[in-house]
Amino acid sequence: MARSGGGMEGSGGLKKGPWTQAEDKLLRDHVRRHGEGNWNAVRRETRLQRCGKSCRLRWANHLRPNLRKCPFSPEEERQILLLHGLIGNKWARISKHLSGRTDNEIKNYWNTRFKRRQRAGLPPYPPDVERQIKLLRAQNVNPFADADADAAHANASAGLPAPPLLYDMQVFHHLGGSQQPSFHQDGSAAAFGDIVSSRLPPLPTARTQAELHSNQFDTSISGGLVDQSMLIGDEHLLRPNPSMVKVSSMPALSYREPDGSRMLPAHGAGSDGDVSSLGQCPPGQDLHRGATWDFTFAAVKPAKRRTASEVGFSDMFAVAPPGDWFGGGSTAPSPGPSSAVTDEEFNLEMQQFMSMLPLSDEHGWNA
DNA sequence: AATTAGACCAACCGCAGGCGG
DNA sequence: GCCGCCTGCGGTTGGTCTAAT
Numbered sequence: 135m136a137r138s139g140g141g142m143e144g145s146g147g148l149k150k151g152p153w154t155q156a157e158d159k160l161l162r163d164h165v166r167r168h169g170e171g172n173w174n175a176v177r178r179e180t181r182l183q184r185c186g187k188s189c190r191l192r193w194a195n196h197l198r199p200n201l202r203k204c205p206f207s208p209e210e211e212r213q214i215l216l217l218h219g220l221i222g223n224k225w226a227r228i229s230k231h232l233s234g235r236t237d238n239e240i241k242n243y244w245n246t247r248f249k250r251r252q253r254a255g256l257p258p259y260p261p262d263v264e265r266q267i268k269l270l271r272a273q274n275v276n277p278f279a280d281a282d283a284d285a286a287h288a289n290a291s292a293g294l295p296a297p298p299l300l301y302d303m304q305v306f307h308h309l310g311g312s313q314q315p316s317f318h319q320d321g322s323a324a325a326f327g328d329i330v331s332s333r334l335p336p337l338p339t340a341r342t343q344a345e346l347h348s349n350q351f352d353t354s355i356s357g358g359l360v361d362q363s364m365l366i367g368d369e370h371l372l373r374p375n376p377s378m379v380k381v382s383s384m385p386a387l388s389y390r391e392p393d394g395s396r397m398l399p400a401h402g403a404g405s406d407g408d409v410s411s412l413g414q415c416p417p418g419q420d421l422h423r424g425a426t427w428d429f430t431f432a433a434v435k436p437a438k439r440r441t442a443s444e445v446g447f448s449d450m451f452a453v454a455p456p457g458d459w460f461g462g463g464s465t466a467p468s469p470g471p472s473s474a475v476t477d478e479e480f481n482l483e484m485q486q487f488m489s490m491l492p493l494s495d496e497h498g499w500n501a
Numbered sequence: 502a503a504t505t506a507g508a509c510c511a512a513c514c515g516c517a518g519g520c521g522g
Numbered sequence: 523g524c525c526g527c528c529t530g531c532g533g534t535t536g537g538t539c540t541a542a543t
Contacts, residue, residue, distance in 0.1 A: 152511075152537090174528070190529070191512070226531055241532075242510060250508085 149183045195236045202234030219267035
């Protein structure tokens with residue numbers, strides 16, 4: 135797949151064209167020994183006759199671990215369309231929100247798709263995606279804006295301290311003791327995962343949490359931030375001040391009846407249709423009204439500290455490796471910018487947070 | 502079977518920004 | 523402030539694959 139034929143030499147004796155297995159091995163070994171970065175050192179320290187740029191690209195697009203080479207799923211395709219509609223040709227930023235996908239891959243996908251639709255005289259986005267994009271724009275919701283600043287502002291107005299929220303939050307299916315994420319199967323799923331994750335409210339304090347059942351999450355403490363952002367995309371549910379979180383992209387939810395008596399599962403998704411179609415909602419009754427959604431947060435240790443705006447889709451849908459996450463959320467003290475997070479530090483902060491939560495074992499939280 | 506067009510994909514190029522000297 | 527180096531990003535190119543003719 136080279137542009138200029140295999141083995142072509144560029145200036146300075148540097149090789150161009152497709153990479154061989156031997157070259158890949160040299161690069162892999164080098165990264166294993168020295169880590170990523172300092173790509174120009176690769177040529178100095180190995181027999182690899184490739185420029186640093188080429189090494190970086192090869193590593194990023196083909197050799198680095200956790201790359202997914204399978205075709206895009208419908209969910210991923212939809213995410214790409216939506217994100218492109220919101221931020222344009224920012225392939226690197228889009229790719230950060232699709233776990234295991236490279237910017238090049240996404241760019242290729244878009245270009246191919248765009249050309250095809252253009253030839254067919256079709257608009258770049260399907261009508262439903264177009265609607266979602268317009269809705270987001272109309273709401274002035276930019277999932278890539280610096281959510282830290284937004285959250286700080288929202289909290290200041292609500293008389294709350296600025297949220298640290300520097301850990302990625304995942305929502306896990308917690309029914310039946312399962313702590314694996316379960317995802318929507320329909321194409322509309324996950325479209326707003328970024329907004330959810332990057333605009334999560336400040337996590338509950340011990341006081342506010344103590345007033346709630348189990349692991350419920352009182353959205354009133356968000357100063358309205360969650361209300362707006364989380365309800366986006368579910369037009370019929372937009373309310374000025376909902377009493378519970380209704381998250382269109384939740385993998386799976388359960389909810390508690392208004393009187394707090396029963397937990398009911400919302401199998402597979404957090405939408406009205408998903409729940410009522412299972413016959414768990416009495417006909418004609420809005421089961422959400424007055425109810426409180428229960429859901430599970432897991433904080434996944436990031437490679438480095440990130441601002442909320444850097445947390446995205448992929449974080450919502452990546453499956454945390456065993457032992458690398460905790461149920462609950464993080465109210466970790468605000469760290470310095472972009473410092474590394476050690477396992478010890480992360481675990482300690484998670485344990486501190488967990489100890490604040492009067493969580494029941496109803497869903498195997500403390501198992 | 503040969504040809505062609507479109508799709509897909511890997512890799513290169515130029516540019517911009519960050520950073521240290 | 524300037525310069526050089528490094529890195530990352532987005533645009534583009536061109537080879538390969540595949541289905542249609």
